Amino acid sequence: MNSSRPSAQHLAGIARRIRRRDLDMIYEAGAGHLGSELSCTDLLVALYFGELQVDPDEPSAPTRDRFVLSKGHAAGVLYVTLAEAGFIDPAELATFMQPGSRLNGHPDRKLVPGVETNTGPLGHGLPVAVGMAKAAKLRGESWRTWVLTGDGELQEGSNWEAAMAAAHFGLDNLALVIDHNRFQQGAAVADTNDLAPLADKWRAFGWHLHELDGHDFDAIFAGFDVARSTRGRPTCLIAHTNKGEGISFTRDRVAWHHRVPTAEEYAQARAELTEVPS
């Protein structure tokens, strides 16, 4: 339990720095999933700087908490977060998606410390996380498993196989955080294959359900505490987020799923993300 979590103001500063570095990285690489990364940045910051019991000096410690980024296309912001948390050298971020770099467009656990399982194809993270949480139960260990999915990703049927199993196994050491930014690659989720009523679906599948503002650190931590205190069943945290959050012209714009900014757009975005003294 994190009794002394950093202040929301402190975390907001980290999140701004991560967003800015992520923007730089995508601009330099000429590739990435900016919109998808900006929507889950605050969730990653809350996890890595206020929740997960992980140690960059011992990234494979057997009783570490597990975190699975199921939306593997947000690898860029994961790398920036891992660099900020000390798992990789920040200088290495300049190699993102360059030939021979270990910072692939989707994370590779064999290459990048802190990555637990390889993701990229959608609907893979939750089943693997169910296995992790089941392993902790079988071993009688108290570490927890956290998995972050997108919302469009929930159209993959494998998630619902895993959802049933997690509830059946009573995995109260498992928490799913859904980055509910309402957009997928091509259009709004609601216009593609609607998930609504999303909360009811998870309740019906036997999960404890809690909704929160995915850009409000206090709300995020309150949700994490709900997950920690729930007994006998897994918790699903629906984090209401905005695709492209943090830059005015990318917010809620489906085009920014994986668009790379022009020089002009980059300059404007960077100005908006300029660090505010905390």
Next chain:
Amino acid sequence: MSRQPTNAAPDATTTAAPQTAPEKRVLHDCRNAFAETLIELAEADPTLVAVCNDSVGSSKLEGFQQRWPERLVNVGIAEQNLVGVGAGLANGGLLPFVCAAASFLTGRALEQIKTDVAYSDANVKLCGISSGMAYGELGATHHSIEDFAWLRAIANLAVIAPADPEETRQAVRAAAAHRGPVFLRLSRMGVPDVVPEGYTFEIGRAVRLREGSDVTLIANGTLVHRALDAAELLATEGIEARVINLPTVRPLDGAEILAAARDTGAIVTAEEHQVQGGLGSAVAEVVVSHQPVPMKILGVPGVFAPTGSAAYLLDRFGMSARGIAEAATEVIRRKRAAS
């Protein structure tokens, strides 16, 4: 020797009983050896868990379940989750043996096998039960005759098809001892004992079961005893066939294959799999690159198999002992014509 084509008409080879093994042989269901070995290993290693998809009975896991109900993780009929959960259990420090009918395990969860297990280097042992055409009469939906092709194209995955109970026992132990992803292809079709006394299985190693200089017969799994029977038939005609058991389709024992090409100059492969992409293709890839010799690849010839038992279907597709022997005479003829 008859000149009948290897893909004989059904009426030529409709008997399921072995055509060339007049003596009564004891046939074994290798799933029993698998299940017994798994229990032995689980006794010694408390991290070993079995994972299944409502396949406790068909995977012969009843004994395991009775002994360690909590270590049998049954995810229900959900193969994508099955394999993902296996990868997660491995990440959590356990040694999962993920058991399911081979056709569903490989076909339904192929991307999980690739991404969650092989690419992620998860220490998962995938056990494809009732592989090949073991489910014979149930039809092509239940046949797993594409799995070699699918799986041997996946990096970092060992693909193993044991031939008899002893090799199954050793392969299961080797899989447990091996640090990394393994696929075990386990049939339920009755097979006789084929590996010799004192046999030692190693992942990636082919084993010569019979010496010969005229032709080499390479097989694995349920086809090994048929290849040995074919060699007996050929011997009566004065042809000395080398027989190689090649249980590991990936990684391949290239040295033993090249020795066969060099020493005998003609190769027949036989497998309970499509001719496309399986054992024969793997052998051909080595042979064509380094030591081209006449080859014949026996398998299911690019069709969905009709109704029938596995034994009937193997015979029908030219993989009776007689059919394999005929393929051998054909490649020997081609070898001689070329020299």
